[in-house]
Amino acid sequence: MVGPDEGDVAVAVSPRREWPLALLMLAPSIAVFVVFVFYPLGRTVWLGLYEVDPFGNRYWAGLGQYAEVLSSPAFRGSLWTTVVFTLITVPAGLVAGLALAVLAHRRLRGIAVFRTLFASTVATSVAVASLMWLTMLNPSTGVVNQVLKALGQDPINFLGHPSWALPAVALATVWLHLGFTFIVMSAGLQSVPDELLESARIDGAGPWMRFWHVTVPMLSPTILFALVVLTISAFQSFGQIDLLTQGGPLGHTNVVVYSVFRNVSSNPGVASVQALALFVIVLGLTLVQFRYLERRVFYGS
Amino acid sequence: MAAELVDPRALPPPPSGAHPVRIAGRYGLLVVAAVVVAFPIYVAVAVSIQPSDRLLRFPAVLIPGDLRLDTFERAFTQARLGRYLVNSAVVSLVITAGQLVTSILAAYAFAYLRFPAKRVLFVAFIATLMVPSEVTIVANYETVQRLGWLDSYQGLTVPFLATAFGTFLLRQSFLQVPRDLRDAAALDGYGHWGFLAGVAVPLARPMIAALGVFSFLLSWNQYLWPLLITNDDAYRTVQIGLKALASTNIDQLNVIMAGTVIAALPIFALLVLFQRQLIRGLTSGAVKG
Amino acid sequence: MATVALAGVTKRFGDVVAVDDLTLEAGDDDFLVLLGPSGCGKSTALRMVAGLEEPTSGRITIGGRTVNGVEPKARDVAMVFQSYALYPHKTVLDNIAFPLKARGVPKAERNEQAASVAAQLGLGELLTRRPGQLSGGQRQRVALARAIVRRPQVFLMDEPLSNLDAKMRTQTRAELVELHERLATTFIYVTHDQVEAMTMGSRVAILDQGALQQVGPPQEVYDRPANLFVARFIGSPPMNTLPATVEHLNGTAALRVGAGGRVALPEVLGNAAERGHGADVVVGVRPEHLRPVPPSATVANGDGIRATVRVVESLGHERHLLCEVEGAGAVIARVDAEAPVPHAGEPVLLGAEPRHVHIFDGATGGRLGP
Numbered sequence: 001m002v003g004p005d006e007g008d009v010a011v012a013v014s015p016r017r018e019w020p021l022a023l024l025m026l027a028p029s030i031a032v033f034v035v036f037v038f039y040p041l042g043r044t045v046w047l048g049l050y051e052v053d054p055f056g057n058r059y060w061a062g063l064g065q066y067a068e069v070l071s072s073p074a075f076r077g078s079l080w081t082t083v084v085f086t087l088i089t090v091p092a093g094l095v096a097g098l099a100l101a102v103l104a105h106r107r108l109r110g111i112a113v114f115r116t117l118f119a120s121t122v123a124t125s126v127a128v129a130s131l132m133w134l135t136m137l138n139p140s141t142g143v144v145n146q147v148l149k150a151l152g153q154d155p156i157n158f159l160g161h162p163s164w165a166l167p168a169v170a171l172a173t174v175w176l177h178l179g180f181t182f183i184v185m186s187a188g189l190q191s192v193p194d195e196l197l198e199s200a201r202i203d204g205a206g207p208w209m210r211f212w213h214v215t216v217p218m219l220s221p222t223i224l225f226a227l228v229v230l231t232i233s234a235f236q237s238f239g240q241i242d243l244l245t246q247g248g249p250l251g252h253t254n255v256v257v258y259s260v261f262r263n264v265s266s267n268p269g270v271a272s273v274q275a276l277a278l279f280v281i282v283l284g285l286t287l288v289q290f291r292y293l294e295r296r297v298f299y300g301s
Numbered sequence: 302m303a304a305e306l307v308d309p310r311a312l313p314p315p316p317s318g319a320h321p322v323r324i325a326g327r328y329g330l331l332v333v334a335a336v337v338v339a340f341p342i343y344v345a346v347a348v349s350i351q352p353s354d355r356l357l358r359f360p361a362v363l364i365p366g367d368l369r370l371d372t373f374e375r376a377f378t379q380a381r382l383g384r385y386l387v388n389s390a391v392v393s394l395v396i397t398a399g400q401l402v403t404s405i406l407a408a409y410a411f412a413y414l415r416f417p418a419k420r421v422l423f424v425a426f427i428a429t430l431m432v433p434s435e436v437t438i439v440a441n442y443e444t445v446q447r448l449g450w451l452d453s454y455q456g457l458t459v460p461f462l463a464t465a466f467g468t469f470l471l472r473q474s475f476l477q478v479p480r481d482l483r484d485a486a487a488l489d490g491y492g493h494w495g496f497l498a499g500v501a502v503p504l505a506r507p508m509i510a511a512l513g514v515f516s517f518l519l520s521w522n523q524y525l526w527p528l529l530i531t532n533d534d535a536y537r538t539v540q541i542g543l544k545a546l547a548s549t550n551i552d553q554l555n556v557i558m559a560g561t562v563i564a565a566l567p568i569f570a571l572l573v574l575f576q577r578q579l580i581r582g583l584t585s586g587a588v589k590g
Numbered sequence: 591m592a593t594v595a596l597a598g599v600t601k602r603f604g605d606v607v608a609v610d611d612l613t614l615e616a617g618d619d620d621f622l623v624l625l626g627p628s629g630c631g632k633s634t635a636l637r638m639v640a641g642l643e644e645p646t647s648g649r650i651t652i653g654g655r656t657v658n659g660v661e662p663k664a665r666d667v668a669m670v671f672q673s674y675a676l677y678p679h680k681t682v683l684d685n686i687a688f689p690l691k692a693r694g695v696p697k698a699e700r701n702e703q704a705a706s707v708a709a710q711l712g713l714g715e716l717l718t719r720r721p722g723q724l725s726g727g728q729r730q731r732v733a734l735a736r737a738i739v740r741r742p743q744v745f746l747m748d749e750p751l752s753n754l755d756a757k758m759r760t761q762t763r764a765e766l767v768e769l770h771e772r773l774a775t776t777f778i779y780v781t782h783d784q785v786e787a788m789t790m791g792s793r794v795a796i797l798d799q800g801a802l803q804q805v806g807p808p809q810e811v812y813d814r815p816a817n818l819f820v821a822r823f824i825g826s827p828p829m830n831t832l833p834a835t836v837e838h839l840n841g842t843a844a845l846r847v848g849a850g851g852r853v854a855l856p857e858v859l860g861n862a863a864e865r866g867h868g869a870d871v872v873v874g875v876r877p878e879h880l881r882p883v884p885p886s887a888t889v890a891n892g893d894g895i896r897a898t899v900r901v902v903e904s905l906g907h908e909r910h911l912l913c914e915v916e917g918a919g920a921v922i923a924r925v926d927a928e929a930p931v932p933h934a935g936e937p938v939l940l941g942a943e944p945r946h947v948h949i950f951d952g953a954t955g956g957r958l959g960p
Contacts, residue, residue: 018415019414022416025406028407029463032403033425036437044437107312111331120572121338124568127540128540131543132342132344135344239524239540260435282436
């Protein structure tokens with residue numbers, strides 16, 4: 001009835017081993033992450049402790065280098081530039097993306113064409129977008145200045161002017177991210193139940209009131225997501241600076257990442273400290289995202 | 302939901318009995334917005350197909366005439382645009398394929414296998430999302446330099462062959478496959494590899510496609526890393542090539558724009574062909590939380 | 591066909607004991623039904639036979655071979671899941687052929703076999719459809735076909751009918767019995783539905799809280815429940831059970847049932863009578879075995895217990911009398927639709943033939959008597 005060796009009925013069973021297979025499947029990802037994420041993170045901290053002279057000799061500088069770099073006017077200047085840049089691009093991008101999404105959120109003839117156009121900037125890379133704006137803002141031949149001339153105004157060298165450069169780069173950045181913001185906001189709008197808006201209509205709320213009291217609260221998780229993504233990407237902006245202004249004029253667009261880039265090979269110690277400062281800031285912003293996402297899960301469904 | 306970006310049926314109809322003037326007003330706003338958003342693209346295309354002497358004639362420049370396509374030819378001869386495009390294609394395809402393979406495997410392990418320290422490893426994967434690549438470039442530049450990978454395809458691709466974002470997305474997809482299917486496959490005689498290839502991957506195909514399109518887009522558009530580690534023309538990607546084109550032909554805006562249009566075309570094609578997948582990839586962070 | 595045997599099998603999930611020292615055998619050609627309320631461990635037991643769970647301790651054998659630690663695919667068992675577990679991206683034909691593909695059967699051959707099994711189950715027209723395009727009954731057949739095509743030694747089924755509507759369920763029950771006869775293979779079938787157990791099983795094993803309560807042919811389980819749990823679980827409406835006390839008076843044993851009076855304890859009930867005076871027992875009678883008699887009729891005292899009719903329910907073909915035995919509880923009597931019955935509020939005397947009376951130990955719930 002039971003097997004021949006009926007004596008030891010309580011057979012101890014070990015679960016089939018799955019860890020060797022798991023290790024095999026995870027190994028490629030782990031290898032890449034260890035070599036190109038975790039190791040460099042630690043290495044960057046280490047590099048920040050060394051100073052490199054113009055001849056490539058490395059000297060121990062200790063934590064003093066951190067204090068020195070973080071308190072230097074150059075770093076503070078680039079951090080301030082980054083913050084200002086973020087404060088311009090993020091709110092402008094959010095408002096523009098939401099406005100486009102709301103505008104195109106109606107079943108009208110031909111709406112698909114408009115929606116495709118609004119989403120189209122996701123297909124432009126930072127280099128493509130930057131060169132388009134470089135052409136448009138060209139001091140002599142750019143369309144923008146030709147319009148100014150036609151209006152009888154003096155041409156402006158937007159990218160070479162200390163007070164125009166940052167807003168000009170910001171404008172290009174807002175445009176670059178507009179497609180993404182529009183897509184995210186549109187998806188969010190489609191998840192707002194029509195019944196809620198209809199019920200508000202029946203309650204006598206006008207379009208403006210419906211927008212502020214129903215749409216915006218229901219959309220808040222989406223807006224928050226876009227806010228965090230745009231903020232983090234603003235802090236990481238590089239390509240548009242490199243192509244449009246090279247940090248100039250007079251360092252007025254020298255954001256942190258651009259400064260890191262310029263120091264990578266010549267002064268890795270300084271670049272490391274700047275990169276770590278950027279990391280701490282972005283990490284802080286990411287943690288804020290997670291906290292709010294948790295709250296959203298609590299509110300949601 | 303998100304995939305229905307341009308499907309008007311997903312949108313609410315105009316309120317019945319809406320005043321024709323209000324509908325016309327909305328169309329007016331839509332047209333203005335579309336003109337503003339699309340203007341830089343329009344200018345780029347318009348500039349790229351006209352001879353240099355027309356570019357200074359305003360507003361004639363906005364109404365293309367005297368069309369020339371030799372600007373495109375010159376973009377290929379004055380800079381090695383062809384080579385750049387090939388490089389970008391190779392790098393993007395390798396990264397996309399590599400990310401799909403590594404993330405499918407890792408996601409499968411996290412979704413279906415039991416092993417020690419699973420939670421810790423998963424948290425470590427997610428943690429990599431919080432380290433922006435700008436932070437690690439200093440040390441990674443050093444690593445790649447030591448490996449002798451400056452100006453090489455390895456240097457351009459290997460650091461990006463794993464993706465925590467993709468692993469997370471695919472794990473979610475795999476977890477949605479009913480557990481009974483795994484059990485049924487085990488009884489039908491399929492081990493983990495058979496189930497992975499025969500059931501899990503086919504069922505997760507929409508998300509895999511989305512991830513693939515998204516990965517391709519991101520790697521095609523990369524800028525900082527390729528700029529940092531390539532000096533040799535032979536290994537420049539098209540984004541970096543555009544910079545070279547722009548800096549060596551400052552006075553030929555039409556050629557620069559021709560190159561720009563060429564560099565953007567593959568991604569525009571991708572957007573048209575894989576709109577659904579691309580949008581799913583872009584919004585999955587927002588929708589899934 | 592093979593004998594499946596569980597010997598002292600226990601399965602723990604952390605602190606929870608899902609299956610507790612289960613010893614059970616399904617012989618060749620058996621249609622063994624594992625029956626019990628949800629969470630009783632029946633599905634876990636089945637999954638351990640399939641190899642989807644490993645027992646914490648104990649031994650499982652299939653055809654005399656110990657299969658502990660053996661991969662599911664090497665056990666030669668097929669399983670039909672409650673959700674059917676069809677591969678949504680494969681056609682009906684590919685779903686059915688999938689187990690053969692795993693075994694390296696050439697494509698032409700496996701498609702032929704799959705098509706032939708599909709035809710037997712009336713799926714011939716649906717081979718190119720996908721599961722999403724099928725009705726619930728059709729999906730259930732595809733799941734069956736996928737199990738049959740392998741010609742396994744043992745069929746395992748986990749609540750395969752619970753997602754069907756009532757009509758389909760009745761029809762499929764009969765088909766499964768026919769299928770079992772045709773294949774002449776061991777079936778182990780898990781359900782919480784006693785009707786399925788009674789109508790299909792050659793033997794029924796009743797589980798509660800991970801432990802086996804009774805195993806035997808359906809009629810035997812119905813006629814001679816081993817304990818109170820089985821008595822109350824099988825049968826609809828369930829068996830009436832009332833607390834009672836053993837009394838020995840003048841050399842004869844009797845049961846006192848609340849304020850309902852005393853009934854003589856028939857000798858056939860054997861060892862129940864050996865209980866001492868004052869022992870607590872539970873007396874059980876199935877509703878169809880309770881005979882209500884108007885108290886005015888000339889019946890000897892001790893032939894029944896007094897009760898009051900509360901409600902009379904008519905089901906068309908029969909009537910249910912819901913009665914109250916003072917100090918003991920409520921009982922239900924099933925009577926013929928044509929028989930005269932008392933009205934609500936009237937007193938009634940409830941009697942039963944001795945062979946239809948079940949006595950259980952008041953403390954353990956175990957059966958007393960034959």
